[in-house]
Amino acid sequence: xxxxxxxxxxxxxxxxxxxxxxxxxxxxxxxxxxxxxxxxxxxxxxxxxxxxxxxxxxxxxxxxxxxxxxxxxxxxxxxxxxxxxxxxxxxxxxxxxxxxxxxxxxxxxxxxxxxxxxxxxxxxxxxxxxxxxxxxxxxxxxxxxxxxxxxxxxxxxxxxxxxxxxxxxxxxxxxxxxxxxxxxxxxxxxxxxxxxxxxxxxxxxxxxxxxxxxxxxxxxxxxxxxxxxxxxxxxxxxxxxxxxxxxxxxxxxxxxxxxxxxxxxxxxxxxxxxxxxxxxxxxxxxxxxxxxxxxxxxxxxxxxxxxxxxxxxxxxxxxxxxxxxxxxxxxxxxxxxxxxxxxxxxxxxxxxxxxxxxxxxxxxxxxxxxxxxxxxxxxxxxxxxxxxxxxxxxxxxxxxxxxxxxxxxxxxxxxxxxxxxxxxxxxxxxxxxxxxxxxxxxxxxxxxxxxxxxxxxxxxxxxxxxxxxxxxxxxxxxxxxxxxxxxxxxxxxxxxx
Amino acid sequence: xxxxxxxxxxxxxxxxxxxxxxxxxxxxxxxxxxxxxxxxxxxxxxxxxxxxxxxxxxxxxxxxxxxxxxxxxxxxxxxxxxxxxxxxxxxxxxxxxxxxxxxxxxxxxxxxxxxxxxxxxxxxxxxxxxxxxxxxxxxxxxxxxxxxxxxxxxxxxxxxxxxxxxxxxxxxxxxxxxxxxxxxxxxxxxxxxxxxxxxxxxxxxxxxxxxxxxxxxxxxxxxxxxxxxxxxxxxxxxxxxxxxxxxxxxxxxxxxxxxxxxxxxxxxxxxxxxxxxx
Numbered sequence: 079x080x081x082x083x084x085x086x087x088x089x090x091x092x093x094x095x096x097x098x099x100x101x102x103x104x105x106x107x108x109x110x111x112x113x114x115x116x117x118x119x120x121x122x123x124x125x126x127x128x129x130x131x132x133x134x135x136x137x138x139x140x141x142x143x144x145x146x147x148x149x150x151x152x153x154x155x156x157x158x159x160x161x162x163x164x165x166x167x168x169x170x171x172x173x174x175x176x177x178x179x180x181x182x183x184x185x186x187x188x189x190x191x192x193x194x195x196x197x198x199x200x201x202x203x204x205x206x207x208x209x210x211x212x213x214x215x216x217x218x219x220x221x222x223x224x225x226x227x228x229x230x231x232x233x234x235x236x237x238x239x240x241x242x243x244x245x246x247x248x249x250x251x252x253x254x255x256x257x258x259x260x261x262x263x264x265x266x267x268x269x270x271x272x273x274x275x276x277x278x279x280x281x282x283x284x285x286x287x288x289x290x291x292x293x294x295x296x297x298x299x300x301x302x303x304x305x306x307x308x309x310x311x312x313x314x315x316x317x318x319x320x321x322x323x324x325x326x327x328x329x330x331x332x333x334x335x336x337x338x339x340x341x342x343x344x345x346x347x348x349x350x351x352x353x354x355x356x357x358x359x360x361x362x363x364x365x366x367x368x369x370x371x372x373x374x375x376x377x378x379x380x381x382x383x384x385x386x387x388x389x390x391x392x393x394x395x396x397x398x399x400x401x402x403x404x405x406x407x408x409x410x411x412x413x414x415x416x417x418x419x420x421x422x423x424x425x426x427x428x429x430x431x432x433x434x435x436x437x438x439x440x441x442x443x444x445x446x447x448x449x450x451x452x453x454x455x456x457x458x459x460x461x462x463x464x465x466x467x468x469x470x471x472x473x474x475x476x477x478x479x480x481x482x483x484x485x486x487x488x489x490x491x492x493x494x495x496x497x498x499x500x501x502x503x504x505x506x507x508x509x510x511x512x513x514x515x516x517x518x519x520x521x522x523x524x525x526x527x528x529x530x531x532x533x534x535x536x537x538x539x540x541x542x543x544x545x546x547x548x549x550x551x552x553x554x555x556x557x558x559x560x561x562x563x564x565x566x567x568x569x570x571x572x573x574x575x
Numbered sequence: 576x577x578x579x580x581x582x583x584x585x586x587x588x589x590x591x592x593x594x595x596x597x598x599x600x601x602x603x604x605x606x607x608x609x610x611x612x613x614x615x616x617x618x619x620x621x622x623x624x625x626x627x628x629x630x631x632x633x634x635x636x637x638x639x640x641x642x643x644x645x646x647x648x649x650x651x652x653x654x655x656x657x658x659x660x661x662x663x664x665x666x667x668x669x670x671x672x673x674x675x676x677x678x679x680x681x682x683x684x685x686x687x688x689x690x691x692x693x694x695x696x697x698x699x700x701x702x703x704x705x706x707x708x709x710x711x712x713x714x715x716x717x718x719x720x721x722x723x724x725x726x727x728x729x730x731x732x733x734x735x736x737x738x739x740x741x742x743x744x745x746x747x748x749x750x751x752x753x754x755x756x757x758x759x760x761x762x763x764x765x766x767x768x769x770x771x772x773x774x775x776x777x778x779x780x781x782x783x784x785x786x787x788x789x790x791x792x793x794x795x796x797x798x799x800x801x802x803x804x805x806x807x808x809x810x811x812x813x814x815x816x817x818x819x820x821x822x823x824x825x826x827x828x829x830x831x832x833x834x835x836x837x838x839x840x841x842x843x844x845x846x847x848x849x850x851x852x853x
Contacts, residue, residue, distance in 0.1 A: 506685050
């Protein structure tokens with residue numbers, strides 16, 4: 079009750095943010111999940127974290143509707159015919175977005191926007207106006223930085239207009255990913271880089287690697303989560319590798335006893351959450367998205383997250399000096415790799431009948447951390463402030479990225495002079511992907527838009543909130559907390575000569 | 576086997592030609608510019624051993640009458656360079672082609688090509704030629720960063736093994752050029768003209784140093800020359816910064832943003848299409 083009244087009286091929350099918070103309070107007032115005692119024990123210790131998904135999961139965490147199908151067939155439930163021009167196209171999409179559930183109630187995936195809009199680009203000037211209004215509408219009403227759109231891999235008129243609009247608008251929302259492959263047109267990729275050096279997006283996603291893992295029908299949602307389109311992920315639960323290493327105390331027990339035990343408990347929690355959604359919540363029986371074929375239950379899977387690998391490895395190796403630590407030593411990298419491979423093996427030994435699309439297995443995810451994490455580094459990243467030179471940083475990251483089909487990323491910050499030479503960044507991205515990098519996030523040191531973990535927040539908005547003002551986007555508060563606790567301004571900036 | 580004195584190698588550079596480039600800095604220069612940003616690249620080490628005492632990490636040793644540098648112990652604090660009275664560095668290495676190639680192999684997927692810089696790299700032109708040939712075999716582009724004080728024969732010798740060059744034109748006024756560098760600029764201008772005719776001039780650079788040089792005249796005249804040769808040749812105006820320079824230049828004034836803007840306007844008005852300010 080205390081939380082409820084505090085939420086109601088909180089003057090830094092907008093009305094909409096209060097409503098969402100109150101809905102969370104209501105959900106958490108019931109206990110419907112039959113979570114085994116030993117799982118609860120690990121949750122209490124902070125070794126397993128359910129990412130505040132709520133006590134009664136009444137919708138999947140990440141939904142990636144098949145928007146192509148929607149554009150072809152319209153929607154009976156929403157009483158929409160297939161769009162015939164750019165104005166109908168953007169409006170109908172905006173209508174649908176407001177009916178796509180998630181744990182924030184904002185859609186985490188907006189579709190492959192360039193492909194969706196390309197058939198409607200006749201007059202580019204008019205289309206540009208429509209796209210700008212569309213993106214502004216998204217930023218001002220889907221006020222959450224986990225709202226994520228995709229473009230690419232091929233150059234399109236729509237894709238160029240979206241990039242141009244992003245540079246002009248400089249909005250935090252939507253998050254944006256370019257599916258990039260060697261076959262993507264160079265000029266288009268360079269335009270995306272120019273855009274990224276202004277507004278810290280898009281991500282460059284390794285299209286070839288994703289296609290190998292998912293086939294063509296994948297999207298990037300929320301922070302940087304690769305998932306099947308027409309489905310998504312029921313849930314994301316994460317394992318705190320640092321705390322698990324502390325509990326184990328030594329390397330041998332960690333590998334032989336503690337990893338299998340923790341994975342078994344993680345799996346059990348994921349199973350419980352999936353079972354409730356599929357068998358009890360009624361979501362898949364009642365959502366018009368299912369009814370109209372925009373999502374299918376058998377296109378959903380679940381994400382097995384982990385974080386704090388750096389601290390875990392340093393602890394198990396008792397690595398104190400930099401040369402021995404994660405990110406700087408071959409031995410630490412090899413151990414980190416072996417740990418993730420061991421987890422992968424254990425995860426793959428478990429089957430869940432509702433994860434058909436991924437062979438009844440859960441997908442590994444290098445979880446990017448939440449604002450409250452203080453001692454643990456995101457996923458398998460190198461701790462902020464300890465990053466090595468760019469080349470070594472990339473080669474380190476590239477070793478781990480192939481292991482995480484449902485998402486992993488590293489963030490690279492460049493000096494402003496990189497703006498004179500976007501090909502410099504493209505060369506680096508190409509090399510990084512050739513070496514195995516899945517997701518390349520980059521920005522320029524003076525950008526207002528800042529990538530917090532995977533999502534974007536404006537530095538100026540965080541300052542506004544810190545000064546006690548309301549901010550439109552709910553993720554500003556998360557960004558501010560992360561910046562203050564995790565020393566994000568200390569990220570290494572690559573010098574260029 | 577061709578060898579060179581290598582000052583250092585950096586795997587990634589955004590400012591030494593198109594795309595991302597590995598840059599090999601060769602030691603030794605035939606200019607002695609007052610404002611040089613890397614004076615430690617000018618002379619070869621004469622093993623006077625003065626730097627030994629300056630190293631706080633025992634990374635320098637005296638072996639067989641020579642100063643030896645231990646890279647593993649080095650923290651790159653550059654105290655040795657500050658202590659050197661001869662505009663040199665104890666960290667210069669004699670490397671053969673294979674040594675440099677092994678660096679290139681590691682970064683090959685990440686780069687468009689290599690740039691050989693200095694010092695003045697044409698002083699070791701046999702090495703440059705051999706390195707460029709190998710780089711070409713690896714599918715990399717080859718750029719030369721030179722002060723232009725070199726005979727046309729050098730560029731003829733490099734031929735198509737060199738893709739393009741970047742040349743510094745420090746000041747237009749001959750007298751000032753002699754005073755600044757110790758040499759005439761006639762040969763530099765010849766190099767610029769020759770390379771442009773061969774379509775091998777990627778960029779000309781001028782460091783802007785208020786209070787020392789007539790920057791307005793240089794920018795105006797270079798811009799006129801470049802736009803007559805080829806308007807697409809990049810003209811890069813570089814701010815003088817006191818970091819790394821010798822004592823006599825440390826008190827020189829940095830150019831203001833307004834001055835840089837004014838000079839880049841001059842360059843554009845004279846017809847240069849690609850004016851870059853850094």
